Amino acid sequence: MTGSSRGLGRATAIELGRRGWRVCVNFRRNAAAAAETVRAILGCEAADAFAFEADVCSRAAVGDMFAECIRRWGAIDLLVNNAGIARASLLPNMTESEWDEVIGVDFTGALNCCREAARLMMQTGRGHIINISSIAGLCGRAGQSHYAAAKGALAGLSQQLAAELGPAGVRVNAVLPGYLPTDMGLASPDAARQAAEEHCLGRLGDVDETARFIADLAEMQSVTGQVLRVDGRI
Numbered sequence: 092m093t094g095s096s097r098g099l100g101r102a103t104a105i106e107l108g109r110r111g112w113r114v115c116v117n118f119r120r121n122a123a124a125a126a127e128t129v130r131a132i133l134g135c136e137a138a139d140a141f142a143f144e145a146d147v148c149s150r151a152a153v154g155d156m157f158a159e160c161i162r163r164w165g166a167i168d169l170l171v172n173n174a175g176i177a178r179a180s181l182l183p184n185m186t187e188s189e190w191d192e193v194i195g196v197d198f199t200g201a202l203n204c205c206r207e208a209a210r211l212m213m214q215t216g217r218g219h220i221i222n223i224s225s226i227a228g229l230c231g232r233a234g235q236s237h238y239a240a241a242k243g244a245l246a247g248l249s250q251q252l253a254a255e256l257g258p259a260g261v262r263v264n265a266v267l268p269g270y271l272p273t274d275m276g277l278a279s280p281d282a283a284r285q286a287a288e289e290h291c292l293g294r295l296g297d298v299d300e301t302a303r304f305i306a307d308l309a310e311m312q313s314v315t316g317q318v319l320r321v322d323g324r325i
Contacts, residue, residue, distance in 0.1 A: 093117040093147055093204055094174030096124040098273035099223070101131075102302035103171060104140070108132030110306055112169065113139040115160050119146050119174070139164075147174045147200030157207045166215050169309050170208040172201040172245075173223040177275055179234040190237045197241035202248065205263075209256055216260040219309055222249045224265045226322045232282065242267075246318045253316030262315035266305055269296040269322030290323040 095104040096118040104114050105128065114132055118125035125142040132140035143159060145152040160167055175197045180189055201222055212218030227235055228242030249265035256263055270286030272295050277283055287295050301321050308314065 092171040092173060093200070094119075095171075096121050096128055096142075098275060099268065099271060099298055099301060100171075100173040101128045102298050103173065103305050104128055105131045105135070106299075106302045106306045107169075107171075107309065108135040108138040108140060110310070111136075111138060112309075113164055115156065116140055116142045117145055117147070117156060117174065118142060119144065147203055148195045150203050150206075153200075153203045153207050157204075157211060161211065167208055167211045168218055170204055170218070170220045171223065171305065171309070172204050172221070174200055175223070175225075175241075175275075177235070177238050179279065180237075181234055182236045185237065193237040194241050197238065198244050198248075201245055205248070205252060209252065209261065212261045213256065213259040218260070219262045220249075220252065220256075220264075221305060221308060222246070222263070222265045223305070224249070224267045224318070226267050226269045226320060226324065228267060229320075230324065232285075250316050250318065257315060262312075264308060264315060265318045266301075266308065267318060267320045267322065268301050269320075269324060271296045271298050271301065273298060291325060292323050294323070296322060 092104050094100040095116045108114055116125050116128045129140045129142050132138050143156045145156040178189055178193055222245050224246045225242040227239045228246050231239050246265045249263050253263040304321050
């Protein structure tokens, strides 16, 4: 699972561990947080986990990460693409490097992992790829054109891959969480307040509830090609 050292990724990795999944906890910088996630998973009954440092923007690093999973476990049954970053900048002021950084992690990074997982899953005739997109891919907000573009593209990619990989027995779905009270989500108090006001229940989403939704989806055998909103906005 990419981007699983904190936030929604950490909560989902732990929830999968509770259900007996073996989890590769991917991280890019925070080794201590990744180690904490691994310890939490190993505290679950019948679970196994290890941390792996890899920048998903690097195809070579992604290949090494998947190779280690195969070495340990022999197969890849689930990929949850959660690694992502957000930056705030209006398009007229956005630098090329700002655009490239967000698109690189949020879309190209996920694409790198999808490519590697698809190759391995097609060999075994089973597997599930869940791409964590965002409601921002459908409902724009000022200063997020790069983030919205990446997340919208990821949802479209998920449906395309479902059509391509379905004949090989591989499922692909996208989950679009709403605004969550994670470190990244709460970095902008004004945006969090606006998101709560737009929610029909007047609240932000729940991290653990969203994690359970992703884990439930992971276990579904007949659902594929879906773009699933986990939010309270209309």
